[in-house]
Amino acid sequence: MTVVGTNARRYEGPDKVCGRAKYIDDHDFPGCLFGVTVRSSVAHGRIRRIDFDPKFPWSECVVATARDVPHNSVLLIEQDQPLLVDEIVRHAMEPIALIAHPRREKAYEALRHVHVEYEELKPALTLSQALGTEALIFAPDNVFKRFLIEKGDVEAGLRSSHFIVEGEYRVGHQEQAYIENNGMAAWWDNGGVSVMGSMQCPYYVHKAIKHMFGLPDEKVRVIQTATGGGFGGKEEYPNMIGGHAAVLARKAGRPVKIIYDRGEDMAATTKRHPAVVRHCTGLSRDGKLLTQDIEVIMDGGAYVTLSPVVLSRATLHAAGSYECPNVRVRSQVVATNTPPNGAFRGFGAPQTLFAVELHWEKIAQATGIDSLTLRRRNAFREGSITATGQHLRQSVGALETLECCVKRGGYERKRKEYERFNRDPKKKCWKGIGLALVHHGAGFTGSGEAHLASRAAISLTRQGEIKVLAASTEIGQGTNTLFAQIVADTLGVPYDWVAVEAADTGRVPNSGPTVASRTCMIVGGLLQQAAHLFKKEVVEARGSFPKTRKDMHLAAVSLCNGQPEKRFETQYQTPAHVHWDDKTYRGDAYGVYSYATVVADLEIDKTTFEVRVRKITTAQDIGKAINPLLAEGQIAGGTAQGVGYALYENVVMKGGVMANAQLTNYIIPTSLDTPPMDVVIIERPYSEGPFGAKGVGELPMDAPGPAIAAAIYQAAGLLISELPILPEKIAQAKSHDQADG
Template sequence: MTVKRPVIRKDGKDKVTGRAQYVDDLCFPNMIYGVSVRSSVARGKIQKITYEGDLPWKDITVATSHDLPGPNVVAHILQDQQCLATENVQHPDEAILLLAHPDRQLLEEARRKVRVEIDPLPSIHSIEDSLNQKTVIWGKDNILKSFVIEKGNIAPLWNEAALVVQGEYRTGAQEQLYIEPNGMIASVSPAGITVWGSMQCPYYVHHALMVAFNLPKEKVRVIQTETGGGFGGKEDYPSMIACHAALLSLKSGKPVKIIYDRAEDMACTTKRHPSITRHKTALSKDGKLLAMDIEFLLDGGAYATMSPVVLSRGAIHAAGAYNCPNIRITAKALATNTAPYGAFRGFGAPQSLFALEMHMDRIALQAGLTPEEFRARNFLQEGHVTATGQTLRENPDLPGLMGTALNALGYHAKRANYADHNRNPNSRIKKGVGFSVFLHGAGFTGSGEKNLASVVAVEATPFGRVRVLASSTEIGQGARTVFAQLAADALGIDYDQVDVAQPDTHIVPNSGPTVASRTTMIVGKLVETAAIGLKEILIQSGHLKSECSTEDFSDQFRNACASYIKAAGPLKSFAQYQQPGHIQWDDTKYQGDAYGTFTWAVYAAEVSVDLTTYEARVDNFVAAQEVGKVIHPVLAAGQIEGGVTQGIGYALYEEVRLENGRMINNRMTNYIVPTAQDVPPIQVIFAENPYAHGPHGAKGIGELPLDGVAPAILNAVAFATGTTLTEIPLLPETLMRAMSNE
């Protein structure tokens, strides 16, 4: 068995020796480079384009939307985003035209010398201005998506309640900051388009190319190269770059490589949606939730792109891990003239859960209960019904998880000690502890998995080597390793006998996008099923005995593969997703089983706040979670530690500064992520409660760790300083103001 053991990750050696090939490491004969010329204004009408300067313009390939064989769109959920702006620009840095040339230096100079004259139009840059329709910039009313989730009836409760607590909470944008910038290479020939690049979702790119180039699916081939991090940032945007590179290749007749530099990547590509969440909560006199009225607003940027689904996940998570009979969640994603916001680990849930978990501490304070006691009175349990009407079929042991996390931090003793310490007026360093309780729905929301109907294949060679074929990408999280573990165990062969194919749409079936914490739980289960199917083929066909000794099983398996292939040809087994019968979802009403299962977590933080500088620092962090079953202990802990660190950034450091819709701190000098010296010891604790439909009981864990970090930290800072906090990032400047306002 390899599952549950820390086998050596498949891609480890190539990465640690620098041999792994990322897109910028590839070079093809006659390959030239491509760059984009972008909008200088937030919104306007393109008037005139001139090519200036003493440059060899005739040698430079220029492409505009008019060169596209198909419609000028980057196909996502709605087809509203232009591949290249033609008449109107909707946000700063929107791509208008493309240039290609063999000399990269010359290209940089050339893009400075393209003058695009744009008549500016009024633009909007806040959720409030969009909602008030200061100017209508999208559709009839700036609303990219809106819906209401209702359970029970909140209306009669406000007068009956012993306590009503209101709060408004805000979160800023967050840049994924994968260390490998976005990039693509495209080669177009009469046979079709091939692209190689850094991406999470090869079939998204495939679809976008089919649409924009008006090609049948067999004429488009997408190959994922080693990908240096994604975190959601390489979910939809690579489709745009692939279309651009392919267009330049079509026009020039040569392979074209586009690699964004860091400044361009940060300014133009997607980020986490900024949000405003308003809570109004009614409480009974025994501290039970009676009604929750939640308004959840996202800034979606200039085009819809992923906003409708980010809004869904965020809204569904807005009532968190608590049981409440009456809930109304009003959700809206609004258009503004900034680059479209997109997927980022957590996908709307970190925003709504930040608001909720800050609000829970606020309610506890007003109700005169400790944060842990108030939460414990309201935890979801098996049989409870969530905001969408989903009856919980699992029993999340939230009291147990909370006890584990708080004990591991030494929460109770520290809370008492720090309360004393903080009363001393001479202490310039205030100390605090705080925590959050949360959940994360694993896999696509609602009927998403059913609609995707993902497929995985497993094949074997005559030499008994097994290969997993899936479009799910290795982006650092360990997909390759986990798939190999699951296939090896399903077949009863060595982990080293299993290879995982590099995703290539000509070779691998569509196992769906690498998003939504679905790769291990959903696709991994398909890998397991396909591998079992392969073994069944060998047994059914008589090439493998059903009862065989484990000692020389590898030899028997190898012989069986060889004899089967000789007799019957290729040996390959497919598995397709079948939705478990218990999942029922109504897309129109947002009612039903939003997720097949949830992961559950309690995160606890210990902080110091320096009253000289108003800097908050995390000194200790405990992340306790129930994740079904752990498949690979080192990789799983790595996911949590990495997610927590991104969460620390989200809470305390990472601010996207916009000026008229343009990111002005789009460099790593000014966009601040944690370094090795900013991160505390992180203690990771896994509780297990197997999920029947996950491989070996596993649930998805990729996004979970980002959801609850910021509220745990801010609750600790609020305790340390005695200040009400409602906003992230909590920069020292923000904390100073909050403390002076108290």
């Protein structure tokens, strides 16, 4: 019986629908204290002193400062970000001290009795202030990282171009807005520490905690609880909160739990990087791309965190899913005195893909060739060569997704119909339809997977249970279910024979972080190999693979040979065809790409300038849907986040701090703001992915933004090149009021 390709029941589904799944705040720790964080109120400054109001009963509390952290770094790519500020505050909401109290509300009360005195320093809050080095945050020039990709000769390409089209595109911050806020707990025993909580990457936390306290591997245990959404927002910040909980717990000698409330989570934790992207594109008379000169500037916030890798992905996707003989991408990520930006579904690609996709509308305007035709002429096909010189030999579904959406979404017919409709001034709305075509590299960039060298295993217990062992976390996207499906089919056993071990570093090998659309393709692939090993060994030992649970039990007893379990572990090997050079940024940037097209059909109210997306049609080439229902769920969910990015989600920064850090004022779409979606999965299998699977997690985030902006362009005749496109922007751009027209 095969279960891959079917809608196998979500592994932890029954627990979730019964309210039994345990998230971090649902766990009770005897004797636990509740931790809160003293945060900076200035964007840039030197701490003069910290006063603890003597009227407050501090004896009830445990207080920790930078002095209580042996190695004061959250340890990501660089070691520049402290766990607690010792001297220089580099952004508002930066952690300065920690307070724990047996009661939550008392801990918060204590916060009011701490007063930090600063010598304020001039901050650089915007990109232009930072590039003008109004304040030096990162030596020598406030640039965390630069990349350059070059293919062909951009200047020569420009000289031979018939059309040259320039454009500038901007996107703001975006908040992940998982519904479960960040939270972690920690406790110490026998000189070791256990950290438990809501997270994507247990081994990131493991590594950071080891570093902070100078502990060996076995003295740190990190356990993921049920996690109420991540979307990147729980990739790196759990290092910080986990570290804070561990610092307090060590000092208190008791367990400490830290749960952020919404305001703190929104104002203090990471967001999607704002970006400015400039394009100068040259084309032949018939609309073939001849040259793309692209400049990308991203706002990294006050510390390096993951910005270099976000910039890398942004850079590698900047030229879009099109073949062009001459390409140059120059990119940089800049330090500002704002809370560090970080991972968010898409990881840099939604920013640059928005630019390259909406730029087609500008090119269409300049050339008189519609953007669909332009895309058809230039999109990747098998055999295309990318900006980094990667030869796309297989699994290129770009045009297939495009044609599928164009047909199902009635794109060409509606385009004409809406043109007529919009000419009638009596109509109460304008209508528009727009599309975007994107690609998304699956797995870590370039040599990233080789460096990670992830491991995953299958365990056969003496009782005959088959367990998946991986640190890849279930954060709603279906990790547990996919892994069980892949292992069940590879072994040829029923789905319900396979159990998935909790992501606990004390139990599971390091299968790498749960990011970069890599869980199914990379880790699923490792598990498939492990299952092959398992099967081979069982068959060699017994002559055949067990068909009943009883037989499996018997086989287990002999294979385990007195041990409680037998493990079959595999480690990542770079596929033979993948070659990447980090120095020149040339080669196979990703093993493979997934592709997606979105057609957005919308109306703009002429009275209020509100945009209502009526329908989204999308086709996505993900290689193989291991579980179509879960894959569609990823696509619908990512698309909704894309709708939010395009139309609603506006982080208002004032003085370097988020001024609308509430779900009341940071607007994510409700069920009524999200349109019905027609989702089509296209399967162009990838030879190295399990059952042909490629990445799906981030891809759906990339296309809705530009597709909606293009539809707004048709509807209102306004090419608004900055997301989000709020009604305020449309109203302002409409120089005269057309409601009475």
